Amino acid sequence: MSGAIKGNILTSAGWVRGEIAFSDRIGAIHGASTDPATNGDDYVIPGFIDLHVHGGAGKDVMEGGDAVHAIAAIHAKHGTTSLLATTMTAPPEDIDLALKAIGEACANRRPGCARVLGAHLEGPYINSGKLGAQPNFARAAKLADVQRLATFAPLKLITVAPEIAGHLQLVRELADAGMRVQIGHTLGSYEDGVAALEHGAAGFTHLFNAMSGLHHREPGMVGAALAHAQYAELIPDLLHVHPGAIKVALRAIPHLYCVTDSTAATGMPDGEYMLGRHTVQKCMGGVRLPDGTLAGSTLTMDQALRNLVGLGLDLADASARVSTYAADYLGLQERGRLAPGAWADMVVLDRDLNLKAVYIEGELL
Known part of the structure; x- marks a missing residue:
């Protein structure tokens, strides 16, 4: 089981606009620092x-x-x-x-x-x-x-x-x-x-x-x-x-x-x-x-x-x-953070903060 999500990703170092790759754990986060207010992408935050x-x-x-x-x-x-x-x-x-x-x-x-x-x-x-x-x-x-x-x-x-x-x-x-x-x-x-x-x-x-x-x-x-x-x-x-x-x-x-x-x-x-x-x-x-x-x-x-x-x-x-x-x-x-090696516990939110997706240890609900 593996996958990737794109969006405004909340990391411990701040927001990154890019992609998060994962299986049951997070493999890598690719992208550049961003201010989510400057784009219309979804938010990806810790579960x-x-x-x-x-x-x-x-x-x-x-x-x-x-x-x-x-x-x-x-x-x-x-x-x-x-x-x-x-x-x-x-x-x-x-x-x-x-x-x-x-x-x-x-x-x-x-x-x-x-x-x-x-x-x-x-x-x-x-x-x-x-x-x-x-x-x-x-x-x-x-x-x-x-x-x-x-x-x-x-x-x-x-x-x-x-x-x-x-x-x-x-x-x-x-x-x-x-x-x-x-x-x-x-x-x-x-x-x-x-x-x-x-x-x-x-x-x-x-x-x-x-x-x-x-x-x-x-x-x-x-x-x-x-x-x-x-x-x-x-x-x-x-x-x-x-x-x-x-x-x-x-x-x-x-x-x-x-x-x-x-x-x-x-x-x-x-x-x-x-x-x-x-x-x-x-x-x-x-x-x-x-x-x-x-x-x-x-x-x-x-x-x-x-x-x-x-x-x-x-x-x-x-x-x-x-x-x-x-x-x-x-x-x-x-847990509680999006970083390489952490469990792939993630939620994806739209711009109104409504849930679009939930991942628990990499499993998409």
Whole structure:
């Protein structure tokens, strides 16, 4: 399997007007530096990387079985070439079931599906006072428990509320073991956030959502992120976070990257869907619990990119925030960039930023 694409190609050195040759990996990029505004060619940019995916196509990660493959397929149609399947706070047997299915999907990518890189363990090590849309099965973490879960699937991200007794030490132990820990679903203070970063936490889960907010005398967890974070994820569906707050985060956090936090309702009509053990309602472009609490989203990464450009980011900057920074955060040097030797994960966009083609490890969807 080999091929070539022509257009305005976004490389790490900037835009090149020319051709990219590839098989499962990129072989070479030929062309000259360009300003895409001077021509009418398509854009060729790195495939999107989504580190927070609960569902899609009517399926939820917590179902286990083949659900992860169906989820990876619907997101691939929207340009996501790799993702982390994300768990919910749930009883231990539910999490075991989900992680076993995630592990199988990691080992066996099916045609037409995004590459499942591993799991984002969003629950259960969170604060029961800041559940957001999570069911109330929160519990304190123990290293042995995390190590057992890691036998089922690669745990690429683990969300932790650092103010829970014992969690700061656990953050250090997990970081020392090479696991990426981020702060989320937390009532912790600014000081708790700073302490967690000092103990090895690397980022923040859906910045602004399900964490203590910023006040000028009590900066909260949001304040810790804005003052100190290099990386944080954010949901740019324009429902979870006001555009003004997104702009604040863009100025404050150098490698702010975007996630969908998508649910089973993604790609589906309005109606009821499952989110872990919760029933949620999709209507008016959002997903909510019966009490009105936002419960994930129906966002796709191609729309996330368009939303960022709509907020004033240039395409290269927006592309980094839906791809490159997430890859860098996980230490993946062969994804999230168009360069010789990297995986041929690419999307082709027309001049209105609509998807024209998606390539995953060289496979044209």
